[in-house]
Amino acid sequence: MPTYTSLLRGLPLTLLLAASLPGAAQSIQFTKEQFRENKDGLKEAQRELKTGDEAYLADPARYLVALPHYLAAQEFNPDNAELNAKIGECYLHSGTKAAALTYLQKAQKLEPTNDARTHYLMGQALHLNAKWAAAIKEYQQSAPMGGSKAADGALTVTAEDLARRIRECRNGMELQKHPARVFIDNAGPEINSAYSDYGPVVAADETTILFTSRRPNTANAAKDPLSDSYFEDVYQASWQGKKWTSAANLGAPVNTKNHDATVGLAPDGQRLLVYADESGGDLLESNLRGITWDKPKGLGSRINSKYHESSAAYSPDGRYLYFVSDKPEGGRGGHDIYKVELAGNKPAENLGPIINTPYGEEAVFIMPDGKTLYFSSEGHNSMGGYDIFKSVYQNGKWSEPENLGWPINTPDDDVFFVASASGRHGYYASDRPGGLGGKDIYRITFLGPEKPPLLSEENQLLASRLAPVTQTVLAPPVAVATAQVTILKGTVTDDVTKMPVEALIDLIDNKTGQSIATFHSNATSGRYLVSLPSGTNYGIVVRQDGYLFHSENFDLPTDAAYAEVTKDIPLKKLEVGVIIVLSNIFFDTGKAILRPESTAELERLQKLLTDQPTIKLEMAGHTDNVGKPAANQDLSQRRAQAVVTYLTQHGIAADRLSAAGYGDTRPVAPNDTKLGRQLNRRTEFKVTGK
Structure with a gap:
């Protein structure tokens, strides 16, 4: 099916802008006649244009390489319609897409045109700036041929693509009417740099953060020739009281001379998933050994394929991996989310049509509660690009995904969201006003109903470079998770x-x-x-x-x-006299019959005696001070004896065991609190011989 990408490369902008309307403003060309008094400056600008065009007209186009050259030429001559349009188009393929609107508007002012391509580009730029109604109008004017071929032979945008973008704008209108009650704060200069920083992953208790950055890691850092940006590396920081420590490059063996990016982090912060640009894009795992991360290893053929595996997350028990792949077998279109049990050999399972759409899904994250899933999607009710969604597994299926709403989600791509175990905070990367450069990492604070909202005339939350400057909009509270x-x-x-x-x-x-x-x-x-x-x-x-x-x-x-x-x-x-509390021995109140929940602890105790055939143990029972001392002593004795009886019935010699009831005579905590009394009601063993 033809898409508008082919139209974007279909005709040179010079031909499109030449078909201008009457009354056009004057577009100044890069000619000697226009710049007689600055020939040297003109030559330099023409060189920049030529270099930019070489990247712009490459196949595939290298927009990010072309952009700085076009900007240099535009500084010399800011009033050339074609150049402004090219800059706008380059920005539409950059990390700061919203910047395209200014240049496209200027190009349109200098040489107005009714061609479908310009309307479509303008629609994209307006869309990215949340100018929903104006974007819809431009989109509606961008396909006069109804999705077939235009008279000049260039492919126009398909009706399906246009309908989708218009639908996204309408979704945005509705979501912006009911903004989420949140603070969105820049993570600060300890984390963010003048370059792009993104892909944050955090330990469950928020003590550790790792993320991807495209900053230079050495004085001679290499750049990716396709993007003219530095290669990705993984960085790490720790929370120290009120702020993060300065992020440090993780170094070898996690970081290599190629792209290395964060993907997921186990809740305890000791297993890291990274993306490697190899075999179409693979997922690797590194383990923290003391203070050093070991060399990442592949996750095997049930996860990695010859296609693109881009993100993943551990289940909180470490048994399962949720991951994203665009492999065609079993997929629903684009990238889909899968689940696989790490042990064994069962194939990965697609999460199905409730989660996965015919469009792309990305950046999967599962909360430590094991049932709350966050992911980004181009489908569902996205307001443009990827939006972040939440779904909860209940009654054997995933709930209908819920858009986290404005201003967390924007018309641009919003991806790689993770949350603390409490659900109080979320982390993700975004390109927002006041950032430190490129994409920055932000912390979202989800406000509960106990926080009185502050009225504001603004409907968008912004974050400053350093200190949070946040505004809250009156709206229903949003809970990120049941926590x-x-x-x-x-x-x-x-x-x-x-x-x-x-x-x-x-x-x-x-x-x-x-x-x-x-x-x-x-x-x-x-x-x-x-x-x-x-x-x-x-x-x-x-x-x-x-x-x-x-x-x-x-x-x-x-x-x-x-x-x-x-x-x-x-x-x-193991020393004579050592006492060990058996916290998983259970009795009903006032009784000395072992409950079934005690079995696992009893089996551990049996194994200890089997593995250490010479040791002898005294089983001791204790109570709180509720009730008569004599009754407490009798109960504690019977409970200790119940443990001894279990062990002798399971092969442990009786002469290695003794039972003693101490009632309430040996408390380990005050009996004037519920917790204290609970701690005093205990069963323990003492090593009496080895």
Whole structure:
């Protein structure tokens, strides 16, 4: 099907602008007659024009290479219609598309014309500046031949393409009437540069950000000859109290002499997905080893193909990968979003027609709650280019995608949106007034109803270069996510030396006894972070060779709101006298019968005794101070004995085990709070022999 791209290259602008209307303003040509007194300047301008035309007329056109040469010639002669039109067209293919309007308007003023191409270019420029009604009018005048061939043989825009662009303008009109209540703040000079910065990915707790930048990384940094921009590299920064640290180039082996771009980051910030410009475009994975990222490795043929795989995101449990590919088999058109289980050999699954459209989908991101999906799409009710959408997986299917609205989305491409686990903040790149240069990274703050809105006559939020200068529009609040997730983080250390330990962290569903996921703490810092979506009774087990296991319990109801819990974990080595709390042993109130949710913890204890055949343990029961001391002591004794009985019934010799009930005599927390009493109701073991 012919598209308007062919028309854009169909005729030289000189021929189109020559068909001008009566009463045209004067367009000044680059001739000796016009510039008799500045021949040297004219020669230099003509050289710039020639160089620009070589790039502009190349196949494919190299608009970004042509643009600086055209701008240099335009500085000498700002009143040439053809040159202004070419500059406008180049800007339409740049990262600052909205800048095209000024030049196209000037070209039209200097030499008005009714040709379809000029109307279409003007429609695009007006569209990108959110001048919806004017853009629709230009689009309607750009296809007099109804999508077939024009009289001169050049292909015109198709009726389907025009209808889509007009529909986008109407979507924009409606979305702009109901703007989202947000702050959109520039991330500042620590992150952004005078060059293009984009593709942010953040750890779930917002302590780490990585992003892609096209700034020079060395004094002799190379440029991509196709775009005349520096090659992409990955940069990283950390949050320090009130601002980001200055971004640092990640260096080798992640960054190479070619394009290297951020794609996705695991919630704990220890696995990074990067894009490599090889084999049509592939996705690679790098792991953080202490403080160093290792060499990225390919993700295999179930994900990468000979086609273009452009973005991806981990599920919070690390079992699945959501990724974007334009492979034709199984696709719906353009780039589609797929899901694949990383273990095993099942093929990737297309997310289907609710998410994927006949147009392009891009920049997939899954929230740490495991059910809220963000992605960019040219389809659905986009207001132009790619818009950011949200869909929630519920009742076995994805909900109808919801446009995040104006001013988050604009008529230009809005892509690579990610969010913090709380859903309070989002990050993405945009080209907005007041930026530091090229695309900048912005932080979106989603406002809840508790924040009183400030009235403003403006309907667009802007961000300044450094300090946020934000305006809020009165509108219904927008929630970026349900945020039904708990972030558990802290540091794993040796109990005695206090040195960091690289430990494995297992998440267990206590109801089923099945392992959900396994993570690890950082080898250098000992830091860990796991996301716990609401609706599960989690057993969390921290283990490492040479240490006794450490367990925690988080029983999160389905409606549990977002929370961050910091829990530092000291691992203890196997020594006589060491005491370990068994946080996942459960009894009903006032009873000594082990509940089924205790099975996984009991099996770990059984394995410890099997792997260490000489150790002896005392099982100890404890209660809070509610009730009579004698009753508490009796209950604690029976509970300790219940654990011993389970172990002996599962092959552990009775002479290696003893049971002791201490009632409320050994509290570990005050009994005057609910949390304190909960901590005092515990089962633990003490190593009595090895």
